[in-house]
Amino acid sequence: MVPMVLILIVVIIVVIILARMSIRIVQQYEQGVLFRLGRVVGVRMPGLQFIIPVxxxxxLVSLRIVTMPIQSQGIITQDNVSVDISAVAYYRVVDAVKSVVAIENVEAAINQIAQTTLRKVVGRHTLDQTLSETERINEDIREILDVLTTAWGIEVTLVELKDIQLPQTMKRAMARQAEAEREKRAKIIAAEGEAISAVKLGDASDTMMAHPLALQLRNLQTLVEIGVDKNTTVVFPAPLMSTIGELSAFLARENTAAAES
Incomplete structure (x- = not known):
């Protein structure tokens, strides 16, 4: 009786172990690549799956998008400027079988190829292009990586340059260049203002030449503006001084004529 009970218990334990080994749960974001005696026999979709033990x-292969930082790379640009650039890449598995069979370690492979591609692409651009055309550089890197990783069942969805470190000497040179550019624009704007002012003053002088009373009115307005402040300054407009001079000359001529008569 006792041996039969022990045998039954052993059988139950073996059945439980085999059942546990034959049941697999594939998550919604995963696919399962099934190997039978070392050969791929199919892909198992999310849900409860049964396999033959042993x-x-x-x-299991995750289909979620993976964020992979690309460590900082020392790169020499086309105009021989040394910069340190780091980036980030986003990729996902689109073929579970290829990602398992075609390559041993997907993440390590993409990381290495992304570093070399980053150096190659940025090295074909000048520093100004690297700083101003980051979107085009990002797209070039993504296209190259996507072509290389297609055979591994991987799709690279996005690549972004994250940080660009410049040498201190280059930062100072760029700051001086920006300052000189701002000074140039300021001088150009001031010169344009002077040119416009000269044209307006010429128009005003032509108007005053055509209408002499306009100059008198302007002189009177200037006197009113000066008289607002409490000061002891006495201003005589130029036309008034010339009028006084002409009057003095007239009186002198009259006195001379009277003395001669």
Missing amino acids: IDRLR
Whole structure:
């Protein structure tokens, strides 16, 4: 009786172990690559899956987008400027079988190829292009990576340059260049203002030449503006001084004529 009970218990334990080994749960964001005696026999979709213990092996592959930082790379641009650039890449598995069979370690492979591609692409651009055309550089890197990783069942969805470190000497040179550019624009604006002012003053002088009373009115307005402040300054407009001079000359001529008569 006792041996039969022990045998039954052993059988139950073996059945439980085999059942546990044959049941697999594939998550919604995963796919399972099924190997049977070392050969790929299919892909298992999300849900409850059964395999043959010992004979089958189910390799789970995540289909979610993976964020992979690309460590800072020392790069020499086309105009021989040394910069340190880091980036970030986003990729996802689109073919679970290829990602398992075609390559041993997907993340390590993409990381290495992304570093070399980053150096190659940025090295074809000047420093100004690297700073101003980051979107085009990002797209070039993504296209190159996407072509290379297609055979691995991987799709690179996005690449972004994250940080660009410049040498201190280059930062100072760029600051001086920006300052000189601002000074140039300021001088150009001031010169344009002087040119416009000269044209307006010429128009005003032509108007006063055509209408002499306009000059008198302007002189009177200037006197009113000066008289607002409490001061002891006495201003005589130029036309008034010439009028006084002409009157003095007239009186002198009259006195001379009277003395001669």
